[in-house]
Amino acid sequence: MSATALNPQTPATSAEAILQEVFGYGAFRGQQKAIVDHTLGGGDALVLMPTGGGKSLCYQVPAIARHREGKGVTIVVSPLIALMHDQVGALEEAGVHAAFLNSSHSQEDAQRIEREMMSGRLVMLYAAPERITNLRFQAQLASLHERGLLSLFAIDEAHCVSQWGHDFREDYLQLSMLHERFPDVPRLALTATADDHTRADMIERLKLQDARVFISSFDRPNIRYTLVEKTNPRDQLLRFIRDEHDGDAGVVYCQSRKKVEETADWLAGQGINALPYHAGLDSGLRRKNQDRFLREDGIVMVATIAFGMGIDKPDVRFVAHLDLPKNIEGYYQETGRAGRDGLEADAWLTYGLADVVNQRRMIDESPAGDDFKRIQRGKLDALLALAEAHDCRRVRLLSYFGEDSQPCGNCDNCLKPPITWDATEACRKMLSGIYRFWQHGQQRFGAGHLIDVLRGKRTDKVEQHGHHTLTTFGIGADLSENQWRAVLRQLVALGHVVAEGEFNTLVLADSARAVLKGEVQLILREAADAPKRAKTARTSSSGKAAAGAPKDLVGEALVRFQSLKAWRSEVAREHNLPAYIVFNDATLAEMACIAPQTLGELSGISGVGAKKLEAYGAEILSVLAA
Known part of the structure; x- marks a missing residue:
């Protein structure tokens, strides 16, 4: 049946008819149909589906169907104002009566929306978790429930409930009350990323033990993953944007607010249409920059991770990281904001030794308990293994989420396999150098001094400490400084060396003993200044003829x-x-x-x-x- 043939006086309630009539899609994708059917049957569900995989349809279609059957309003728990605004705008454009309640409303507007909700005329109401758990709002929900007008709870970004997750929000912890107070109202918890720890936490904290779990493939085949060694990060970023995404919309993530502002200013000075975004900016400027990113073409947003969750902009053609994320979940969530429309997109990251050291230090110096730190170290180790991998990035990424796959042929390692070398002897020399420092005067030194000694440079500091007399002095003169830094970065990433304290002094980990004894072979990536193979030709996703247009349009x-x-x-x-x-x-x-x-x-x-x-x-x- 065509969209125009549906009788508006007797609106369809079947999931497929609603999908076509309201959203214009001819068929569900992947597990969407099973999730929708389960929810329409009144069952609870936990849904793990990648960004861009169509999570919102999993609760929007049942919400419309149940409303047409007279079952009332669906309450959508959403953490961000921007997400609520865009979702409601899209639904109203599609002819679905929806609204959101948050702090941006006047009292008069809020009361008007509440009247619409209480009358049962609203199909969906989006609200933040702190409003959901407000006593006055709970009383309104109870009234709706008594009259049979409380249809469904959809908890979006449900990973926020987990202390193990990358985006923990304390307000989510109270959402277990929905099950306690309204046990007969189905609940649908949705997220794009969650490892085993986070999944278990979500089930426990949201009381979803009896819910059906739907796990879709985490593969985003339209995204090309590229991770490069950090040499001159600003220039590397500029080259990437100009060569691959000139005129495209993109997001650049930085760890600090200061770096966000400096990077945005520098990019703007280079002719890139770049704007800053972080939680410390004036709220008016932050909102203005976000609106420009959403409404204008070709804006590059330079941001901390405060930006992005719930941003539905589908034509983001790249996500770049100038600093290493904390874990794979965060990396996957952030990179997943590229290419939500299914067209080609890039995830580009540059990282170096300082990134590895800083992330390890943040874990070690956090006030968290030992169990939490242990799990966070394991998550960081998994990300570092991805960064230093010689094989397919996508296989590694999907394996982290428990999914088997084949080499993608589209990531940097597949397109241009990295040159590797047997660095076992070089690693033994570096570890020996650290050990000799301690043996010589029970002192610790940083990377620069260690590399000077290995390369045989008689600096004032080397002579002052008598390190030119060590047996390790000059034994690494055959490698450049950059090559030694690459070796050290990978030794730190592998956990054989630890950088401690304010000055990042180097200490041997227990695992270094086996390397020193020659019991472990270490095959490492060549450093950035080592000879490279010829570049693989690559077509820009944006196309030079028309920025922002799909490349196959001619x-x-x-x-x-x-x-x-x-x-x-x-x-x-x-x-x-x-x-x-x-x-x-x-x-x-x-x-x-x-x-x-x-x-x-x-x-x-x-x-x-x-x-x-x-x-x-x-x-x-x-x-x-x-």
């Missing part, structure tokens, strides 16, 4: 795509919405390729629901005809 299709984007921008401004809420790039690209000539043909395009067909169909056909 000729008249490309012209149609650009015309549709211009039309979409005008509509978005009129409606005060981000452009992608009107239609995303993938939908525009399909229109541009197929060039439908009738409303019937246009209704067959993925993402064109009944409401949008009615609102925009004639205009789109006019743009395409022109």
